[in-house]
Amino acid sequence: MIDRADIVIIGGGIQGCSIGYNLAKKGQKNIVILEKETVASGASGRCGAGFRQQFGTEMNCILARESVKIFEQLSDELEYDIELNQRGYLILAYTEKEVEQFQKNVQLEHSLGIPARLITPCEAREIVPVLDTKDVLAATYCPTDGNVNPLLTTFAYAEAAQRMGVKLYQFTEVQKIETNKHNIEAVVTNKGRILTDTVINSAGGYAREIGELAGVEIPVYAQRHQIMVTEPIDPLWVPMLMSFSRNFYFQQLPHGSILGGYGDPENEIIGHNTGSSWQFAVTMAKKMTALIPVLTNVRIVRQWSGSYTMSPDSQPILGEHPQLKGFYMSVGFSGHGFMLAPITGIMLAEYILEGDTPLPIEKLHITRFERGELILEPSVV
Amino acid sequence: MDDNTIICRCEDVTWGEIREQLDKGYTTMDEIKRITRAGMGPCQGKTCQRILLHAIARYLNKKVEEIPLSTFRPPTKPIPLGILAGGQDD
Numbered sequence: 001m002i003d004r005a006d007i008v009i010i011g012g013g014i015q016g017c018s019i020g021y022n023l024a025k026k027g028q029k030n031i032v033i034l035e036k037e038t039v040a041s042g043a044s045g046r047c048g049a050g051f052r053q054q055f056g057t058e059m060n061c062i063l064a065r066e067s068v069k070i071f072e073q074l075s076d077e078l079e080y081d082i083e084l085n086q087r088g089y090l091i092l093a094y095t096e097k098e099v100e101q102f103q104k105n106v107q108l109e110h111s112l113g114i115p116a117r118l119i120t121p122c123e124a125r126e127i128v129p130v131l132d133t134k135d136v137l138a139a140t141y142c143p144t145d146g147n148v149n150p151l152l153t154t155f156a157y158a159e160a161a162q163r164m165g166v167k168l169y170q171f172t173e174v175q176k177i178e179t180n181k182h183n184i185e186a187v188v189t190n191k192g193r194i195l196t197d198t199v200i201n202s203a204g205g206y207a208r209e210i211g212e213l214a215g216v217e218i219p220v221y222a223q224r225h226q227i228m229v230t231e232p233i234d235p236l237w238v239p240m241l242m243s244f245s246r247n248f249y250f251q252q253l254p255h256g257s258i259l260g261g262y263g264d265p266e267n268e269i270i271g272h273n274t275g276s277s278w279q280f281a282v283t284m285a286k287k288m289t290a291l292i293p294v295l296t297n298v299r300i301v302r303q304w305s306g307s308y309t310m311s312p313d314s315q316p317i318l319g320e321h322p323q324l325k326g327f328y329m330s331v332g333f334s335g336h337g338f339m340l341a342p343i344t345g346i347m348l349a350e351y352i353l354e355g356d357t358p359l360p361i362e363k364l365h366i367t368r369f370e371r372g373e374l375i376l377e378p379s380v381v
Numbered sequence: 382m383d384d385n386t387i388i389c390r391c392e393d394v395t396w397g398e399i400r401e402q403l404d405k406g407y408t409t410m411d412e413i414k415r416i417t418r419a420g421m422g423p424c425q426g427k428t429c430q431r432i433l434l435h436a437i438a439r440y441l442n443k444k445v446e447e448i449p450l451s452t453f454r455p456p457t458k459p460i461p462l463g464i465l466a467g468g469q470d471d
Contacts, residue, residue, distance in 0.1 A: 038412055045415055151415040159405075231423045231459060255418075276455050285465035296463030301423050302454050 001169060001192040006030035007352075008187045008196045010174050010210050013044035014150070014338050015202035015330045017157035018345025021078075024164035026353050031166045032196075033158075034189060036173045036206075040154035043204045044338055046274075046306025048227060048249060048261055050240050051339035052089045052145040053114045056105050056378040059315065059363060061112045063340050066359065070342035071148055080156035082148045085254050088239035089145035090127055091379075093138045098245050101378055102140050109142070116142035128237040130292050145240065147253065150338050157345075177214040184214070184326045198326040200348070205272060205307030207331035216321045219369060220311050220332040224273045225263055226280040228303035230295075232256030241291060242381060248287045249381050258298065260284060263308075263335070263381050276303045308335040313374035316340065318348055318364040328352060329366065335380065388436065389429040391422020396436065403440050410437065410451040420451065423459055 007023060009016045012035025020033050035041075051071060053064040075082050093099045102118060109116040119141050121133040127141060162168055169191060176188035177199060187194045203210040205222035233256055240251035250260020262284060281303055289295050311317055311332030321327040330348050333340060343359070350357035368374060384397030394417045402416050410433065413419060419433055420426030426433075430450070438445045 038409060040415060041411065155416060230462070278455075281456070281460075282465050285462040289462050289466045296466070297461050299423070299459035299461050300456065300465065301425060301459045302421070303456070304454050 001172075001189075002032065002167060002194065003192065004030070004195045005032040006196065007032070007198045007200065008194055009033045009200045009202055010187070011035065011042075011201070011203040011206070012039045012158065012168060012170065013042050013202065013204050014040070014154045014157065014341040015204070015333075015345065016200070017154055017161060018341040019200055019202060019330060019348050020166045021157045021161040021164070022345045022349035023353065024161055024166050026349055028349075028353060029165060031161075032194060033161070033166060033168045034172045034174055034187070035168065035170045038170050039158045039168070040151050043306040043309070044154045045151050046227070046304055047150050047338040048259060049147040049150050049253065050089070050145070050249065050251065051147065052142065052240070054089055054091055054105060054109060054116050054140055054142050054145065054379065056101060056108070057315075057375050058108060058112065059360070059375050060336070060377055061109055061114060062359065063343050065112060065114055066343040067340050068144060070346075074148075074153070074156070074342065078156040078160045080152065080159065082153040082156050083254065084146065084148045086144050086146035087251070088127070088141060088143040090124060090239045090241055091140045092124070092136050092241065092243045092246070093140075094135050094243060094245045096137070099138045102138060105379060106140055114142060115144055116140050127239060128241070130237055130294055131241070132291055132293060141239070147240070147251065153338075174210065174213060177210075179215060179324060182323065182325050184324065198328070198352070200328045200330065202330045204331075204337070205309050207309055207329070211321075211329075214324055214327055216324050216327060218317065218321075218329060218331060218366070220309050220317065221270045222272050222307040223265060223268050223270055223310055224305045225261060225308050225335065226276060226303060226305040227259065227261035228281055228284055228300050229257050229259040230298045230300050233258070233298055236294070237292070244379055244381060246287070247381060248284070250288055257301075258288070258295070260288060262287065272307060274305050274307070276305055309337070310334050312369055314377050314380055315375045316344060316364055317366050318344060318361055319351065319366065322367055382436070388432055389417075389419035389422065391424050391428070392418040394419040394429075399433065399436065400440070403437065408437065408441060409449060410434065413437070414451050425454070426451070
């Protein structure tokens with residue numbers, strides 16, 4: 001193992017690999033990525049594979065829009081087929097309050113050049129003929145939302161980064177971050193000690209613990225989200241189906257399998273539980289068969305879970321920690337880390353190397369919580 | 382066993398596709414599963430995992446017991462959504 005690096009990235013998930021790749025692309029040398037297990041073994045490889053631009057805050061809309069632009073050409077850029085499909089997201093509204101929110105969302109999305117539109121239940125059925133629209137009051141649809149293979153995307157970033165000289169150490173666990181007052185001196189791992197003055201915390205569910213190793217507090221926590229997938233069947237419908245009030249998302253992937261999940265923050269214990277529950281499978285099956293009754297005979301083959309890393313306002317924390325020079329964070333994505341990684345990797349790389357980035361990274365700084373400038377996203381599962 | 386030999390019958394994954402990933406340096410069961418989908422089909426690796434395990438061990442010149450298994454996940458066998466949905470919550 002090398003004993004000195006210009007930048008040490010902690011975490012070989014989509015954030016760490018995207019940041020490492022973008023730093024190297026901008027000419028940065030001597031970058032190391034440390035991964036406790038293997039690339040994409042955490043939340044990146046467990047996520048729901050979707051990306052959407054339909055959000056309720058300007059920040060999320062802009063980050064998502066910019067990420068989609070990158071996803072659209074990422075297979076070419078990284079020389080790896082990441083299985084991009086822009087099959088759209090159909091988001092269903094079941095309450096008057098939700099319809100009002102969706103009207104605002106669509107207005108905001110239009111002002112930012114996102115091609116979403118508010119549609120009737122009848123139009124929703126034209127897009128998804130097998131859909132039961134009982135109780136649906138309206139829906140929004142954006143045809144350029146979609147999915148990619150999250151595993152292959154993370155591997156693609158990791159391989160491209162390594163081709164440009166980034167060193168990736170797997171099965172390498174960070175045990176200590178040595179500091180001297182407000183500066184970083186070294187990162188100690190189970191494989192050896194690396195001298196460095198710059199660390200990027202992209203440890204996903206373990207971001208808070210990595211902060212503690214460096215003696216700084218990061219207000220995020222890990223919380224389990226479950227998901228399940230069926231056997232592949234013939235193509236049945238196209239877009240992702242989602243609802244915030246009824247709490248679900250599921251879609252048929254290009255492979256033919258149907259994958260979906262829902263959030264249960266009230267009942268989930270905070271922590272690193274990646275087990276699966278029977279309750280989840282039963283509830284998710286009810287949600288899926290109620291919406292698409294012909295799914296009754298389709299069999300689920302696997303369920304699993306991963307951690308959302310929740311921040312106080314469900315928005316990422318990007319930037320340098322005010323109490324420790326050279327300690328950068330790309331954490332707290334609250335369930336949207338995979339879909340936002342293409343752009344946040346560029347933003348953080350530009351911020352570190354050039355001191356600024358065209359997108360409003362300052363608004364995502366950790367000090368926003370003290371300033372009381374939270375960015376509250378209304379449209380989350 | 383040649384490159385056209387099917388290792389995972391559910392997902393149609395050949396030894397050639399798996400060997401390609403081993404050559405690239407992906408040598409754990411989990412990595413190979415995530416990249417090639419071997420073991421992700423309806424049988425969840427009940428057929429192919431043992432074959433894959435032996436193939437990886439032989440490729441790496443290691444003993445079978447030195448190769449970590451990938452995680453087995455529920456359910457043990459596929460269950461129709463309608464049966465799950467009609468079941469009791471507890």
